[in-house]
Amino acid sequence: MPNFFKKPTLSSHLWVIYTLSVLLLFLIFYYEWKLGFVMASFLIASIYYSVRTEKHLINETEEYISTLSYRVKKVGEEALMEMPIGIVLFSEDYNIEWANPYMNKFFPQDTLVGESLNEISGQLIPNIKEDKEEVWVSVGEYELQTLVKKDERLLYLFDRTKQTELQNIYEHDRTVIAIIFLDNYEEITQAMDDTAKSHINSQVTSILNQWSQENGIYLKRSSQDRFFAVMNKGILSKLEKTKFEILDEVRELISDKNVPLTLSFGIGVGEASLPELGEIAQSSLDLALGRGGDQVVVKDENGKVRFYGGKTNPMEKRTRVRARVISHALKELVQDADKVIVMGHKNPDMDSIGACIGILKVAQANDKDGFIVYDPDDMNTGVHRLMDEVQENEQLWSWFITPDEAHEVVNKNTLLVVVDTHKPSLVIEEKLLNRTEHVVVIDHHRRAEEFIKDPTLVYMEPYASSTAELVTEMLEYQPKKLKLNMLESTALLAGIIVDTKSFTLRTGSRTFDAASYLRAKGADTVLVQKFMKEDLDVYVRRSQLIENAEIYRDGIAISKAESGETYGPVLIAQAADTLLTMSGIVASFVISERSDGRIGISARSLGDVNVQIIMESMDGGGHLTNAATQLDDSSIEDAADQLKEIIDEYFEGGSES
Helix, strand or coil: CCHHHCCCCCCHHHHHHHHHHHHHHHHHHHHCHHHHHHHHHHHHHHHHHHHHHHHHHHHHHHHHHHHHHHHHHHHHHHHHHHCCCEEEEECCCCEEEEECHHHHHCCCCCCCCCCEHHHCCCCHHHHHHCCCCEEEEEECCEEEEEEEECCCCEEEEEECHHHHHHHHHHHHCCEEEEEEEEECHHHHHCCCCHHHHHHHHHHHHHHHHHHHHHHCCEEEEEECCEEEEEEEHHHHHHHHHCCCCHHHHHHHHHHHCCCCCEEEEEEEECCCCHHHHHHHHHHHHHHHHHCCCCEEEEEECCCCEEEEECCCCCCCCCCCHHHHHHHHHHHHHHHHCCEEEEECECCCCHHHHHHHHHHHHHHHHCCCCEEEECCCCCCCHHHHHHHHHHHHCHHHHCCEECHHHHHHHCCCCEEEEEECCCCHHHECCHHHHHCCCEEEEEECCCCCCCCCCCCCEEEECCCCCCHHHHHHHHHCCCCCCCCCCHHHHHHHHHHHHHHCCCCCCCCCHHHHHHHHHHHHCCCCHHHHHHHHCCCHHHHHHHHHHHHCEEEECCCEEEEECCCCCECCHHHHHHHHHHHHCCCCCCEEEEEEECCCCCEEEEEEECCCCCHHHHHHCCCCEECCCEEEEEECCCCHHHHHHHHHHHHHHHHHHCCCC
């Protein structure tokens, strides 16, 4: 108890004074008894007065302490019962034993005693068991910050509703910057007269102005093919809920005029400064264009990305100017390097191997040694047949090396060329990316969020049928001493044929031009068919997958392999391709267990369904008509349920990934 609660007594220093006074009085009596008598009278009067005063002070202090104790006790009771904080005591079984009256503000019932903590929120018990000291829960229209005292089995609940509302208002008003780009504007309008070009500009501008006014967006045209927009996060959230319907409006209007013009959005959002938001918006636009355009990319300052749109195949370019420019840039990089190393993706296909061989020829045409990285233990059947032919060609085979051998060859001045992928996690040997300062990426897939860091040169064309097509075009602009033999040109042609399903999918005029060039160099179509032959047991296993297919929604085929049966990625991809040839099927998905313990999904479509966006929602990727993913810690049934939910979201709400 504090000192002021003790009973007060006569001050000790007074007793010292009185003791000294008595001794002095005796001394005075000894020398002058009359004076001593007078002094004794004064001393007695003084002692009487002091004792009386001390007693009065003690009584007043005792009365004050009694009053103060009552007030402290009363305040404690008032604080416990009336203070604007919820207090809850709970039992070992997580049932409410007592709650102060303030809790009645949040619940209609008279008392919570005897109820489970789940009556407050289903989040409380799991978080208490996990020793969480703070939990935010929603109770009706209220947001409660809950402090947990597990040892005392005590909860303190603070009403943070107004604070949350203010935070939401702040988040709602956060600035968002967007850059809008008219895809292929220059290619489309270059042959038009001024009247037709002005008509298109007027239509697109009118649609975008109306869209901006309806949504409260500031819109400013900065060039013929580019707009600048400023909005807040609340407006962005509304646009995301509608999946950016403006993309469809522009596409439908323009398609009626038979002019394939589409929009791409790059949007920067977050707590960054305005200059940083502008850079994020530009980076988002670059990503959208790298994925083929006709879509929206929303990116925050932490690099998190959301995709919308991308429902159409990217349009083929009208000229080969970029191919020639990239080819010359690659030639200069090759000439400046001391050697060239080429690698594709894990479990390579015909396109990857063919493109690697093409880049090897680029190096040799510029008098540089080139090496192709391959893993002999990571090959599918079709590629095995190609590699068997390569091994019989001693001159070509001598340039193939394993990942371990590549580490011995590479140095800081080596040019590393990555083909048919742009994801670091998918290359044959990811460590090689950090061993050199010069990396080139050549790919035909739509750009994903994951990307090789700081490449020296990037050539990504989602409109192309295959990487082999891109490499073949570049070969045409290399030094004239370049000589392709039959096997080399056949490998490139095989990559094109496999990726286009024998020129039936993603095939443009330049695809045939590339095939024609290779055929002129001696490509053997009969040998390509030999590479593509399959074994009887593979055909039977693929037929079993097709037999298990079910129709989900209109024209969506989903096939699930039997539990315990493992299939390679090539086989399930072939099954998905076969399902797509069936009458009424517009998209197909095949799900199976893989040898590495993961669940693999291969997706195909005829173009009406963007399987890339669906697979990206499951951490995969690919093309609009050709995509795949692999799932960890999942089962076939769980993967199928997740796939169906995403398909439902795709059709009912748009195409967010």
